[in-house]
Amino acid sequence: MQVIKTSIEGLIELRPQTFKDSRGSFLETYNQPVFNALGLPAQFVQDNQSFSTKGVLRGLHFQKEPFAQGKLVRVITGKVMDIAVDLREDSPTFGKYEAFILDSEISNMAYIPEGFAHGFVALEDSIFSYKCTNVYNKACESGIIWNDPDLNIDWGISNPIVSDKDQQLASFRDLYPQSVT
Amino acid sequence: MQVIKTSIEGLIELRPQTFKDSRGSFLETYNQPVFNALGLPAQFVQDNQSFSTKGVLRGLHFQKEPFAQGKLVRVITGKVMDIAVDLREDSPTFGKYEAFILDSEISNMAYIPEGFAHGFVALEDSIFSYKCTNVYNKACESGIIWNDPDLNIDWGISNPIVSDKDQQLASFRDLYPQSVT
Ligand SMILES: Cc1cn([C@H]2C[C@H](O)[C@@H](COP(=O)(O)OP(=O)(O)O[C@H]3O[C@H](CO)[C@@H](O)[C@H](O)[C@H]3O)O2)c(=O)[nH]c1=O
Ligand SMILES: Cc1cn([C@H]2C[C@H](O)[C@@H](COP(=O)(O)OP(=O)(O)O[C@H]3O[C@H](CO)[C@@H](O)[C@H](O)[C@H]3O)O2)c(=O)[nH]c1=O
Numbered sequence: 001m002q003v004i005k006t007s008i009e010g011l012i013e014l015r016p017q018t019f020k021d022s023r024g025s026f027l028e029t030y031n032q033p034v035f036n037a038l039g040l041p042a043q044f045v046q047d048n049q050s051f052s053t054k055g056v057l058r059g060l061h062f063q064k065e066p067f068a069q070g071k072l073v074r075v076i077t078g079k080v081m082d083i084a085v086d087l088r089e090d091s092p093t094f095g096k097y098e099a100f101i102l103d104s105e106i107s108n109m110a111y112i113p114e115g116f117a118h119g120f121v122a123l124e125d126s127i128f129s130y131k132c133t134n135v136y137n138k139a140c141e142s143g144i145i146w147n148d149p150d151l152n153i154d155w156g157i158s159n160p161i162v163s164d165k166d167q168q169l170a171s172f173r174d175l176y177p178q179s180v181t
Numbered sequence: 182m183q184v185i186k187t188s189i190e191g192l193i194e195l196r197p198q199t200f201k202d203s204r205g206s207f208l209e210t211y212n213q214p215v216f217n218a219l220g221l222p223a224q225f226v227q228d229n230q231s232f233s234t235k236g237v238l239r240g241l242h243f244q245k246e247p248f249a250q251g252k253l254v255r256v257i258t259g260k261v262m263d264i265a266v267d268l269r270e271d272s273p274t275f276g277k278y279e280a281f282i283l284d285s286e287i288s289n290m291a292y293i294p295e296g297f298a299h300g301f302v303a304l305e306d307s308i309f310s311y312k313c314t315n316v317y318n319k320a321c322e323s324g325i326i327w328n329d330p331d332l333n334i335d336w337g338i339s340n341p342i343v344s345d346k347d348q349q350l351a352s353f354r355d356l357y358p359q360s361v362t
Contacts (some may be wrong), residue, residue: 004271022342023233023237023239023342023344024231024232024233024234024237025231025232026229026230026231027229027230027231028228028229028317029226029228029230030227030228031226031316031317032226032316033226033316044213045212045213045214046212046213047209047210047211047212047228047312048204048207048208048210049207049208049210049257050207050208051206052204052205052208053204053205053207055206056205057183058204068219075310076230076257076258076310077257077258077308084210110340127257127258129257130209131228134207135212135213136209136212142277147225157297161203161204163202163204165205174213178305
């Protein structure tokens with residue numbers, strides 16, 4: 001497993017090894033002792049899977065305390081641009097984001113720690129899968145509008161398909177008034 | 182989550198709920214508190230994914246103690262016939278098997294406890310995924326030949342694509358000489 005650091009502390013990209021033969025392919029998508037050895041969170045309690053048609057944007061989402069979630073994200077078919085925004089108020093990169101291309105051809109993944117907002121846009125019809133360090137809790141759901149002017153994320157798409165719920169999300173400025181000057 | 186018992190104690194089929202909307206779909210493929218509440222093993226330490234072209238047969242596999250694995254199996258794309266053989270020597274259904282059609286259209290899964298041999302044949306090009314209660318251990322790998330005359334499994338296919346390794350697997354009779362009369 002290849003581990004690639006990003007410019008944001010704790011946010012990393014992972015590239016597991018794929019074994020190919022005449023039948024097809026095989027890969028380990030998660031291995032607790034390997035994650036432990038890498039110093040990564042190794043206790044995931046929920047796995048989710050979504051299908052999105054090309055042009056769908058889901059996000060930016062996070063759950064509030066005490067249900068904050070670390071997420072191990074990847075795609076199984078297709079390709080997405082994945083975005084993680086650092087919302088840890090004591091972090092030197094607070095308010096900064098990182099973009100990953102998650103591609104089923106290379107089976108790369110990203111580990112997004114607790115304290116981040118997360119979203120993605122489907123560059124192709126894509127099956128997206130993620131593991132969570134904490135369970136779903138409707139009452140703790142929160143988020144930031146995808147096209148927030150302060151975060152200024154380059155999604156590479158101007159008219160994504162966004163759920164009604166995601167169109168109602170707050171602005172970064174509303175959530176962190178003290179942080180925007 | 183719908184839980185369907187089989188004729189073999191401990192071997193069950195699961196049907197999670199899928200939410201569809203204009204973006205695509207969403208489902209929880211694993212939820213530890215839900216599994217706990219159902220009395221199912223809820224500690225999985227490894228997730229694997231394989232791709233098989235139509236006609237590939239993988240199996241029958243198991244790991245020996247102390248690395249016996251319970252497996253939560255499903256398909257993400259395509260369709261397979263999945264086979265679980267009871268090898269628990271104190272079980273009333275020892276030597277019996279159950280077949281499941283795992284279909285990505287309905288996202289059904291099977292939970293196969295420790296003490297079973299497992300295999301599947303791909304009815305279509307299929308992405309297969311499974312969670313394990315114990316890690317991979319090469320030295321503990323074992324198995325039974327897919328077309329074993331005593332197990333007499335109806336695979337519905339006469340010339341599957343089988344790995345060299347799987348063609349060398351032992352017979353049920355060799356592994357359990359005292360059980361076949
Ligand atoms: C997140 C979640 C949702 N649901 C249900 C509630 C809804 O009926 C349905 C869809 O939920 P939505 O809130 O629209 O999900 P969606 O916008 O796709 O967002 C989720 O899925 C995204 C990936 O698909 C993640 O990036 C988000 O963090 C996550 O919140 O699934 C669950 O049953 N369990 C869950 O964990
Ligand atoms: C099972 C396993 C295998 N491997 C490596 C070893 C090989 O280089 C490669 C393929 O291994 P094989 O032993 O040929 O895997 P395969 O015949 O598909 O069987 C495995 O995968 C099947 C599903 O794909 C399971 O039903 C079997 O229980 C499991 O043993 O993957 C791992 O790195 N980790 C693993 O957990």
